Amino acid sequence: MKKSEYAQFLTEEMMKHMHMTKQEKKEQKQTKQSKKNSAYWFGLLPFALKMLKKNRR
Numbered sequence: 001m002k003k004s005e006y007a008q009f010l011t012e013e014m015m016k017h018m019h020m021t022k023q024e025k026k027e028q029k030q031t032k033q034s035k036k037n038s039a040y041w042f043g044l045l046p047f048a049l050k051m052l053k054k055n056r057r
Contacts, residue, residue, distance in 0.1 A: 020028075
């Protein structure tokens with residue numbers, strides 16, 4: 001991605017954010033938090049299973 005394209009992308013995203021209402025921002029924040037939790041457990045569970053398997057040997 002070229003610098004000018006990146007600058008344009010950042011500008012567009014900033015303008016979208018500035019034109020959102022408080023309610024839209026709140027909803028977006030809540031969906032981000034729920035996605036974060038699912039990704040956390042998705043990565044943690046396989047790691048925990050690996051550690052259990054390793055400890056049983």
